[in-house]
Amino acid sequence: MTGSREGPSPQVRETLTRPRGLDIDHMVPLAEAWDSGASAWSVKRRQAFANDLGDERSLVAVTARSNRSKADQDPAQWQPPLADARCTYTADWVATKLRGNLAVDKAERQALRQLAAVCGQETVEYEPAPAD
Structure with missing residues (x-):
């Protein structure tokens, strides 16, 4: 799968008039990253993941x-x-996991496969995050 995004997250379509209504979301939440391998990383690498502006x-x-x-x-x-946002979300999730070299558990893998099956044949492109 490959995901291209124009503008902010496609998760919800909503018009906001004040930036206070926005949060910056980690595509892969930090707790999920921790459980997926970030717990073994150095503090510097975890900070880089948490503030990753490279992707x-x-x-x-x-x-x-x-x-x-x-x-x-x-x-x-x-x-x-939004059902039509799920393909982009799936591709972005996979790319972020791959970028961080993070593991995927069995339930997560099954959900990703089910989501991807609806999205068609696509390729996920990513650049590995810099190591320590």
């Missing part, structure tokens, strides 16, 4: 409501409410 998919502007809804869940537990 536009890593940090996404979303509504505060969407960010609270997702919290620290992976795709087995949470998916965007």
